[in-house]
Amino acid sequence: MLxxxxxxxxxxxxxxERKIQNQSVHTLQAYERDVSDFLLFCAHKKLMLSDVETSDLREYLAFKVENQNLSPSSLQRMLSAIRQFMKWAEQGQFMSFNPANDFQLKRQSRPLPGLVDIETVNQILDQPEPETEVQQQMWLRDKAILELLYSSGLRLAEVQSLRIKDVDFNRQLLRITGKGNKTRIVPFGTKAKEAVMSWLQIYPLWHGDFVPEANVFITQKGNPLGARQIENRVKFQAQRAGVNVDLHPHLLRHCFASHMLSNSGDLRAVQEMLGHSNLTTTQIYTHVDFDRLAQVYDQAHPRAAKK
Known part of the structure; x- marks a missing residue:
């Protein structure tokens, strides 16, 4: 019983108890400062310690980063103090579980992946088709590739190895075999569905055997499209759209994750769709959207209203 x-x-x-264990005065002061600050945050949210979840801890650390510009080492120290306090509280049955147990910060800060805004992505995907028949056919294939990369956040290897039997058009779901041969099911949008269906009408013309085991994306000779070929076609279509961006498949995956997270805020769902085994890998996309931050601030803060 708690x-x-x-x-x-x-x-x-x-x-x-820490003092009895001969912790230094400096360490005790740091513990008190870090933990009391977190507990004050919980009090403002009207959270009892037993009700704290991992999402609350993430929100608190994000708040500290945004408002105090803390260094990675300061964040690690703060998290360490909170983790030790919660471990003690769990052992003493003051809380049923320690939400900080599996919460990790990266030791080295990682640069944010480059991003392309939504308007630029649309400019690439909605560009006019070429004039010649052969180039039109290649565009239909390339557009299907681009749409799936952006619609479902697929890795290059996942697009390359996608088979016809992996595509469920009725439910708009893809069966993806990712890293470590792990299988996941991800949705794809209506635009991507239309693009893939248009491409598959061309498929038999390229001597492709339309069988369940066949690769979705092939060359004009009917062979599976290679990774380097996909990279080159993605880059080419960005250039054809007049976009000054060094576009590559992984950049579209980054855009998918960033735009999804910005609009949904559902980190766990984005993790599932990306096929990340660890949530901390997905957290690189939780960078601050300053436009949205300003909008939320203007709507929520009692002193923010502009007269």
Whole structure:
């Protein structure tokens, strides 16, 4: 049965135990500062310690980064103090589980992946088709590739190895075999469905055997399209659209993740669609959308209203 104490009492008890364990005065002061700050955040959210979830911890650390411009080492120190406090609270049955157990920060900051805005992506995908018949056919294939990369966040190898039997047009789902031969099911949009269906009408003309095991994307000779060929076609179609972007398949995957997360805020769902085994890999996409941040601020903060 969980024991009921208020936050200040719990922190005081914990710090006394740390002092008995001969922790230095400097360490105790840092513990008190870091943990009390987090508990104050919980109090503002009207959260009891037993109700804290991983999402609350993530929100708190994001708040500290955005407002105090903390270094990675400061964040690690802060998280370490909170993790130790919650571990102690769990062992003492002040909370049923420790949400900080599996929460990790990357030791080295990773640069954000380059992004292309939605308007630029649309400019590439909605560009006019070429004039010659052969180029029109190649465009239909390339557009299907581009649409799937952006619609479903597929890796290059996943597009290359996609087979006809992996595409469920009725439910608009793809069966993807990703890293480590792990299989996942991801949705694809209506635009991508239309593009793939248009391409498959051309498919038999390129001597492609329309059988379930066949690759979806092939060359004009009917052979499976290679990874380098896909990269070159993606780059070419961006250039043809007049876009000054070094477009490659992984960049479209980045755009998918960023735009999905920006509009949904559902990190777990984006993780599933990307096929990330670890949520921290997906968290690289949780960079600040400053336009949205300003909009939320203007709507939510009592002192933000513009007269």
């Amino acid at each position: 024991q009921e104490y208020d936050h200040a009492e719990l922190l005081e008890i914990w710090l006394k």
